[in-house]
Amino acid sequence: MPSIENAAAIVLAGGRSRRFEGGEKALATVGGMSLIGRVVDIAGRATDRTPIVAVATAEQREAYADVLDALVRFVIDVPDREGPLAGLSGAVEASDARWSLVLGCDMPLVEEASVEWLAGKRAGEADAVVPRTANGLHPLHAWYRRGALAEALETDRSGRSLHALVERLSAVVVSAEESPACVDLDRSVKNVNTRADLKVARTLFED
Template sequence: MADFAAVVLAGGRARRLGGVDKVMLPVQGRTLLDRTLDAVPDADPVVVVGPQRPTTSAVRWTTEDPAGGGPLAAVEAGLRLVEGDDGVVAVLAADHPHLTAGTLDRLREVLSSDPRARGAVLAEPGDRAQWLVGVWRLAALRRAMPEAVENRPVRDLFAPLEPHHVPATTAEVSDVDTPADLSRARTRSP
C-alpha cells in the first residue's frame, strides 16, 4: 500500500512542438521526464503513463486504454497501479522543468495540515490552478473518478474536489508546450 505515490503523465502528441517526444527533450542536462521524476524521490510506486523510455529512476509503466485517451484516462490508468486508499498521490505532468522535491513537500504539508482537504495544487499567478502539479488523497480520487474518462479534461475530476491552492514561489509552475517555453526553460533557473 502506498503512503506516498506518484503518477506522472508522459503521453500526448506535443503538436505545438512539432510532434517531438517532448518529455525526452533536455533541459539543463536532464530530460523533462527525469527532471519530473527527480521531484518525487520518496514516492513508491512511481507510475509513468506513456510509452516506455529510458529514465534514470525506477518506475512502473502503463498506458491509458485506449492509448491517446487523454489526460483523465491517463490519471485513471496510473491510479490502477497504486494500491490502497489510505495514502496520497502526486499527479504530475512530465513537462514542468523547474518542479522540485521542495514543491511537492509544500503541497504535501498543506494537504496534511487539513484532514478534510482532498488535495493541494500549485497555483499560478492569479490563483489559477495547475491541475497537473498536485497532491491528492487516494481515497478521494478513487471516489470521484468518473466512469467515462476518455477524452475528458483532468479538471473534471480535480476541480470538484476543491483542493487548496498553493502559490508558486519560483518558475516551478512553468511548463513546456511551445518552442519559446523550451527556450525559456533552458535558460531559466528554478
C-alpha cells in the same frame, strides 16, 4: 529518505506533443537531462513509492525507458478516456498509496521544496491540494487523495477535463503568494509545450 510517506508519484507522459515541433517533448533536454528524467527524479525523491509513469503507447514506454535511470512503473493510458484523465485512470488503479503526487512530464523546473510544501497543506478530509498562480490552477502539479481521485474518475466516465474533475473534489487551493521565500511555485509549475517554452526553461534553469 523520501519526505512524504504512503505516497506515490504519477507522472503523466502520454501526450502527443502536438505543439512541440520535432519529436517527443518529454525527451527534450534541460541542463543535459530529459524533461521526463527531471520530473521522475524529483518525484522519486519526494515520495516513498516507485513513481508511476503513464504513457499512451508501447513506443512511448520504450523511448522513455531508454532515458530514465530511476526505477519506474509504466502503465498504459486507459483507452476509453482522453487527455490527462486517461493516464490518471490507469495510474490510480495501479497504485496502492494513500496519496498521489500528480505531475506533468513537461515540467523541468519542478522543485522538491515546492511539492513538499504543498504536501504540508494536506489537512483534515481534503481530497486534494492544488496550487494557483497568476496563470490559474495547476492540477498537474498537485496532491490528491488516491481514493477520492479514483472515485471521482469512476463517477463521471464521460468527463474529459482535469479542471472539472478537481471541482468534484474537496480541494485546498494554495496561492503562490502564500509560499515562503524558499518555495518558488511560479517557477516549479512552468511547463514546456513549444520550442519557445523549452528555450525559456533552459534560460531559467541556468539562472
